[in-house]
Amino acid sequence: MPAPPDRRHVGAPLPRLDAWGKVTGATTFLSDEPRSDAWLGAAVRSPLPHARLVSVSKTAAFPPQAVLLTAADLPCANLVAMVREDLPLLAADEVRFATQPVALVAAPDRETLKAALAAVAVELEELPAVLDLDAALRGEGPVWGADNVVAEYRIDRGDPDAAFASAVTVVEGTYSTGYQEHMYLEPQGVVATPRPDGGVEILGSLQCPYYIHNALKRALGLDGDRVVVRQSPTGGAFGGKEDYPSILALQAAVLALRCGQPVSMIYERREDVACTTKRHPSRTRYRSAFDGEGRLLAVDIDLVLDAGAFTTLSPVVLSRGVLHVAGPYRVPHARIRGRTVATHTPPNGAFRGFGVPKAAFACERQMDRAARRLGLDPAELRRRNLVRDGDTFVFGQTLRPGMAAADLVLERVLDRSGYEQRRREARAFNAGGGPLRRGVGVTLTMHGGGFTGDGEDRIKGKVAVRLDPDGLVTLLVSSVEMGQGAATVLPQIAAEALGLPVGRIRFHQPDTSAVPDSGPTVASRTTMVVGRILVAACRQLADKARAFAGDKAADPLLAAGHAGLTATAVYESDPDIDWDQSTMHGDAYQGWSWAAAVAEVEVDVDTMEVRPVRLTHVVEIGCAVNPVLCVGQVEGGALQGLAWGHLEEMKLKDGRYWNDRMSTYIIPTSLDAPDFDVELAELPSPRGPFGAKGLGELPLNAGAPALAAAVEDALDIEVFEAPVTPEILLARWREVSR
Amino acid sequence: MNISLELNGRPATWDVEPGEALLDALRRHGVLSVKRGCDTASCGTCTVLLDGAPVPSCAVPAPRADGRAVITVEGLPDEAARLGACLAAEGADQCGFCAPGLVVAVVAMSRELEDPDEAAINHYLAGNLCRCGGYVSQTRAIRRYLQEAR
Ligand code: FES
Ligand code: FES
Numbered sequence: 001m002p003a004p005p006d007r008r009h010v011g012a013p014l015p016r017l018d019a020w021g022k023v024t025g026a027t028t029f030l031s032d033e034p035r036s037d038a039w040l041g042a043a044v045r046s047p048l049p050h051a052r053l054v055s056v057s058k059t060a061a062f063p064p065q066a067v068l069l070t071a072a073d074l075p076c077a078n079l080v081a082m083v084r085e086d087l088p089l090l091a092a093d094e095v096r097f098a099t100q101p102v103a104l105v106a107a108p109d110r111e112t113l114k115a116a117l118a119a120v121a122v123e124l125e126e127l128p129a130v131l132d133l134d135a136a137l138r139g140e141g142p143v144w145g146a147d148n149v150v151a152e153y154r155i156d157r158g159d160p161d162a163a164f165a166s167a168v169t170v171v172e173g174t175y176s177t178g179y180q181e182h183m184y185l186e187p188q189g190v191v192a193t194p195r196p197d198g199g200v201e202i203l204g205s206l207q208c209p210y211y212i213h214n215a216l217k218r219a220l221g222l223d224g225d226r227v228v229v230r231q232s233p234t235g236g237a238f239g240g241k242e243d244y245p246s247i248l249a250l251q252a253a254v255l256a257l258r259c260g261q262p263v264s265m266i267y268e269r270r271e272d273v274a275c276t277t278k279r280h281p282s283r284t285r286y287r288s289a290f291d292g293e294g295r296l297l298a299v300d301i302d303l304v305l306d307a308g309a310f311t312t313l314s315p316v317v318l319s320r321g322v323l324h325v326a327g328p329y330r331v332p333h334a335r336i337r338g339r340t341v342a343t344h345t346p347p348n349g350a351f352r353g354f355g356v357p358k359a360a361f362a363c364e365r366q367m368d369r370a371a372r373r374l375g376l377d378p379a380e381l382r383r384r385n386l387v388r389d390g391d392t393f394v395f396g397q398t399l400r401p402g403m404a405a406a407d408l409v410l411e412r413v414l415d416r417s418g419y420e421q422r423r424r425e426a427r428a429f430n431a432g433g434g435p436l437r438r439g440v441g442v443t444l445t446m447h448g449g450g451f452t453g454d455g456e457d458r459i460k461g462k463v464a465v466r467l468d469p470d471g472l473v474t475l476l477v478s479s480v481e482m483g484q485g486a487a488t489v490l491p492q493i494a495a496e497a498l499g500l501p502v503g504r505i506r507f508h509q510p511d512t513s514a515v516p517d518s519g520p521t522v523a524s525r526t527t528m529v530v531g532r533i534l535v536a537a538c539r540q541l542a543d544k545a546r547a548f549a550g551d552k553a554a555d556p557l558l559a560a561g562h563a564g565l566t567a568t569a570v571y572e573s574d575p576d577i578d579w580d581q582s583t584m585h586g587d588a589y590q591g592w593s594w595a596a597a598v599a600e601v602e603v604d605v606d607t608m609e610v611r612p613v614r615l616t617h618v619v620e621i622g623c624a625v626n627p628v629l630c631v632g633q634v635e636g637g638a639l640q641g642l643a644w645g646h647l648e649e650m651k652l653k654d655g656r657y658w659n660d661r662m663s664t665y666i667i668p669t670s671l672d673a674p675d676f677d678v679e680l681a682e683l684p685s686p687r688g689p690f691g692a693k694g695l696g697e698l699p700l701n702a703g704a705p706a707l708a709a710a711v712e713d714a715l716d717i718e719v720f721e722a723p724v725t726p727e728i729l730l731a732r733w734r735e736v737s738r
Numbered sequence: 739m740n741i742s743l744e745l746n747g748r749p750a751t752w753d754v755e756p757g758e759a760l761l762d763a764l765r766r767h768g769v770l771s772v773k774r775g776c777d778t779a780s781c782g783t784c785t786v787l788l789d790g791a792p793v794p795s796c797a798v799p800a801p802r803a804d805g806r807a808v809i810t811v812e813g814l815p816d817e818a819a820r821l822g823a824c825l826a827a828e829g830a831d832q833c834g835f836c837a838p839g840l841v842v843a844v845v846a847m848s849r850e851l852e853d854p855d856e857a858a859i860n861h862y863l864a865g866n867l868c869r870c871g872g873y874v875s876q877t878r879a880i881r882r883y884l885q886e887a888r
Contacts, residue, residue: 015823015826015827016826016829016831016832018834019822019823019825019826019831019834020819020822020826021834022822022831022833022834022835022837022838023811023818023819023821023822023825023826023831023834023837023838023841024771024811024812024815024818024819024822024838025770025771025772025810025811025812025818025837025838026771027834028770029773029835031774032765032770032771032773033770034765034766182869183869184833184835184869185773185775185781185783185833185835185836185867185868185869186773186775186833186835187774187775233834234833235773235833235834235835236832236833236835236869236870237833238869268777269775269776269777269778270777482833483832483833483834483835483870484832485832628827628828628829629829630829631829631875632829632830632832632870632871632872632875634872635871635872635873635874635875636832636869636870636871636872638872639871639872639873640869661776661778661780662775662776662778662780662781662867663776663778663779663780667867667869668873669864669865669867669873670859670860670861670863670864670866670873670876670877671860671861671864673860673872673873673874674874675874676872676874
């Protein structure tokens with residue numbers, strides 16, 4: 001479907017609208033401005049992963065002007081509302097993870113705060129801790145509920161047992177993935193200010209203003225008007241500022257209400273890394289049955305995620321993982337079981353990709369293992385099995401005409417990267433001996449945009465647009481700008497819908513007292529879902545302006561500027577969507593985005609250092625609303641995925657993150673990035689604005705599996721884990737050469 | 739203790755604490771462009787020029803600035819605007835938290851290296867982390883900036 005020729009703003013490679021302020025330093029982040037009016041807040045944390053909390057008390061040295069709050073002193077419900085209400089704000093009798101807050105302290109200045117923190121006595125009685133997945137699966141503890149299972153989902157299709165019995169080849173593998181730290185460069189922070197009406201106002205670096213609004217309303221028992229949440233310019237988030245800011249904001253809020261002063265809680269890097277959420281570690285056992293032609297007959301998959309000690313978002317992360325774990329492939333029979341289990345470790349949370357990167361890693365590693373067993377090129381095996389229009393996923397969603405682009409992205413990436421030739425060249429290079437080996441790997445992934453199933457219908461995102469006297473249109477949405485480009489892309493969509501230049505659109509900084517709840521800034525939903533609602537609101541506004549100014553007005557939106565017009569639209573799904581949440585069956589996602597990548601790596605066999613040399617990445621996203629920003633998203637996301645695949649390793653020691661500094665948890669520098677070659681493909685979707693689908697998370701999915709495939713190709717050994725560290729590679733290399 | 743320095747071309751006298759980091763002293767004196775990403779000299783978001791050399795201001799004691807010239811992005815408005823335009827045109831600027839430190843480091847590089855190629859740029863800027871981008875567009879933007887500046 002060619003793009004309509006008359007489009008002016010959607011599809012334009014517009015430089016981001018907020019660049020100038022950021023580059024010149026004119027845009028200030030929360031921690032930049034010293035807040036002399038604010039007290040400082042901090043948490044007193046448990047050093048032990050599991051303990052009975054005997055007492056928390058002030059010693060004689062506790063400064064009289066400082067404030068200490070324990071669970072017993074809380075003026076509100078002791079909970080942080082998320083998917084469930086099991087997470088206490090402060091541990092009351094039992095500590096269930098190291099770094100869990102047992103008390104809060106506030107003081108007027110840094111010295112007093114330090115003195116106060118040093119003068120809090122915490123008495124703990126250590127209890128045995130369940131720290132690994134196997135112990136958790138055995139039900140030890142239990143840490144959570146009766147058996148540690150925080151959530152479980154199953155997908156069953158056809159008769160997998162019969163299919164396995166009739167298979168020509170059965171392939172089995174177990175794949176594991178590790179923690180990942182977001183390491184947004186701006187650490188987390190909020191400032192809470194008490195309001196004269198007894199409520200509280202939050203200013204913070206965050207993704208989801210209304211998540212915090214809800215958590216504060218629930219815990220403090222306040223009505224919505226007395227809780228205001230405003231977003232400060234946010235220096236990266238990647239999911240890390242989805243759930244955790246609810247905890248931090250509530251801590252600051254109770255302190256502020258107690259002291260009657262603004263309370264600032266801005267993390268230093270070490271506390272941020274030590275205490276905030278990470279990507280869930282995973283382990284997936286994968287069995288696949290193939291016929292004589294290398295066609296998939298069935299899969300039998302057991303996916304396990306480590307939730308940490310409380311529910312937080314783990315069930316949602318898991319359900320997305322379960323829905324993606326069979327990959328972009330045609331699978332007639334399936335048995336899929338997903339569980340997320342509790343351990344005495346800090347709760348894991350949202351990270352760009354949510355459940356998908358772990359699921360895609362397992363699925364793609366398994367396809368490569370199968371290709372070896374079947375004697376097929378990995379690209380050819382994928383070609384034989386990928387889904388096309390008319391195919392039905394294991395969970396019952398049939399791809400309607402124009403929805404499937406797996407073949408498109410795969411063929412494009414093979415062609416663009418010169419895959420076959422690059423593989424041959426790598427073979428020839430490796431035959432020469434020497435310490436360097438080259439390898440080339442391909443991967444195919446997909447990502448469902450927006451909330452799962454009927455999630456968007458339940459959220460019912462709302463958008464408002466307001467026509468101002470100067471003829472500018474202000475967008476009122478709760479979607480935040482956090483680097484991904486919402487404050488540029490949404491104005492482009494509005495400009496297109498209204499037929500105005502982008503310069504006539506204003507993006508309102510998210511603020512719950514001024515903008516409606518458009519839903520959280522997560523799940524690659526902002527462009528596709530919020531953009532869609534925005535188009536509806538803009539069309540209404542244009543109609544109203546025309547009605548006011550008359551048909552003859554050359555610029556009705558300018559002529560009607562003084563009329564005080566606004567328009568509001570609420571998400572409405574298309575009527576032909578079929579989803580059953582209780583059985584997880586049907587149209588899981590309204591828009592699927594597709595990505596294929598070819599990674600080329602160089603490995604030094606003496607050190608087993610892996611260097612990604614080149615990544616060719618073809619993504620199909622319906623409509624690239626802003627191609628420049630899209631490429632930025634693809635490169636950045638892919639680098640995070642690559643780094644998770646080999647560089648980023650978070651270690652746990654006695655239930656605590658061991659390498660909790662930027663000098664010990666390594667993220668990529670300019671020397672670690674490969675050469676990126678990105679192609680944006682567009683197969684417009686009727687579900688998104690101007691055909692757009694989700695993009696933000698998609699590029700992360702391909703990084704780790706593409707890298708693992710290339711390493712495998714370079715060394716001729718198998719890779720089962722992300723990150724695949726030099727230690728792992730050396731051990732496996734020695735095994736094989738022996 | 740009192741120190742005298744030149745801040746962005748203007749003389750200044752500051753009262754600083756012996757253990758205070760230059761980053762904190764800058765903040766206290768209203769220089770807000772300098773970011774704090776780590777406090778362990780690992781991220782480069784706090785980069786300033788000290789007598790022309792790029793340093794992480796979180797790791798420089800404020801008293802060491804006595805008698806020296808400190809330049810932050812506030813003192814490089816033209817360079818920031820031009821490099822910023824190149825970064826934005828290439829899609830390399832995302833959350834922007836790394837940008838002020840990067841601008842300072844690029845200005846230092848442009849004074850130190852003549853016509854650096856991609857490898858030289860990546861090497862020079864390895865201490866300026868960006869978590870949002872993939873560095874490749876950033877390097878392209880910097881090359882474009884250097885070409886335009888010549
Ligand atoms: S804050 Fe100074 S290098 Fe990170
Ligand atoms: S743009 Fe976000 S850290 Fe560089």
